[in-house]
Amino acid sequence: MTKGEAAPAATPEQGARNLWTRVAAALVLAPLAIAAAYAGGWLWGVLVVLAAVGLYVEWLTIVGVRTPRVMAAGIVALFGTAASLELGRIAASCVMVALGIVVAALLSPHRRGWTALGGCYAFMALVASIAVRFDQVWGFTALMFVLLIVWVTDIGGYFAGRGIGGPRLWPRVSPKKTWAGAIGGFAASLAVAAGFAAFGLGKTAPVLLLGAVLSVASQFGDLFESAVKRRFGVKDSSHIIPGHGGLLDRLDGFVAAIVLAAILGFLRGGVDGVGAGLMVW
Numbered sequence: 001m002t003k004g005e006a007a008p009a010a011t012p013e014q015g016a017r018n019l020w021t022r023v024a025a026a027l028v029l030a031p032l033a034i035a036a037a038y039a040g041g042w043l044w045g046v047l048v049v050l051a052a053v054g055l056y057v058e059w060l061t062i063v064g065v066r067t068p069r070v071m072a073a074g075i076v077a078l079f080g081t082a083a084s085l086e087l088g089r090i091a092a093s094c095v096m097v098a099l100g101i102v103v104a105a106l107l108s109p110h111r112r113g114w115t116a117l118g119g120c121y122a123f124m125a126l127v128a129s130i131a132v133r134f135d136q137v138w139g140f141t142a143l144m145f146v147l148l149i150v151w152v153t154d155i156g157g158y159f160a161g162r163g164i165g166g167p168r169l170w171p172r173v174s175p176k177k178t179w180a181g182a183i184g185g186f187a188a189s190l191a192v193a194a195g196f197a198a199f200g201l202g203k204t205a206p207v208l209l210l211g212a213v214l215s216v217a218s219q220f221g222d223l224f225e226s227a228v229k230r231r232f233g234v235k236d237s238s239h240i241i242p243g244h245g246g247l248l249d250r251l252d253g254f255v256a257a258i259v260l261a262a263i264l265g266f267l268r269g270g271v272d273g274v275g276a277g278l279m280v281w
Contacts, residue, residue, distance in 0.1 A: 045085070048129045054247040055125060060074075061238070062232050074104045101123065128261070131274045132265060132275055142265065145279065150215075153185035160181050161178045163180075177223075194207075202280070210264075
């Protein structure tokens with residue numbers, strides 16, 4: 001399962017052109033994300049908050065409440081939350097999250113529930129992405145594990161879906177996604193998890209299980225975003241990324257996976273050890 005499985009009506013030339021566009025965009029964006037993740041600190045925080053702002057604005061666009069005051073309330077709160085997290089002010093960041101969601105929803109002229117849900121989505125992506133990387137010892141490893149699981153789930157799903165085809169996974173929500181793509185992406189995630197275990201970056205059984213769970217979460221995140229777009233009759237969240245659509249289209253799986261990863265890591269490692277809690281079993 002993946003966002004990029006080609007529609008049945010597409011010609012081979014169109015499919016090849018779309019694939020090369022996707023590859024070119026990935027070759028530019030992936031190294032930037034990895035470099036920022038490796039650097040951590042404010043560099044990673046800036047990238048994350050900019051992505052969260054993009055997710056928030058695209059969500060508001062999809063649900064039809066993209067007004068200046070609603071955008072401003074959420075964006076200011078997102079930057080404030082990121083700054084508080086980077087300074088280690090957990091209580092202040094919680095306050096900023098709550099205020100941002102509530103104020104944006106109250107300022108919304110209509111569909112306040114959808115506005116609040118979009119705020120929750122963007123803030124969860126922001127907080128989880130920073131929390132996983134915050135661990136100075138295991139943060140980068142944990143973050144790369146999540147990123148690679150999401151990426152190979154997407155890539156494996158793309159090629160399995162195109163090459164094998166077959167029954168659709170959930171036609172009413174996403175008519176292009178197939179069971180073959182879902183299984184192909186899942187299998188690719190297990191291969192990545194096995195690679196981490198082989199290099200001593202986690203015990204084999206827990207890492208394989210974690211990879212499987214995060215792959216499934218990534219695919220559900222994809223379906224969730226597809227359901228929201230279908231609800232409002234939108235094909236792509238935007239056209240900011242060539243071959244991929246918008247940030248929501250590209251990051252929907254990552255958001256679901258990183259939020260689940262942060263929750264699991266927090267439950268096992270606490271606020272300062274989310275990365276270790278995720279990877280050390």
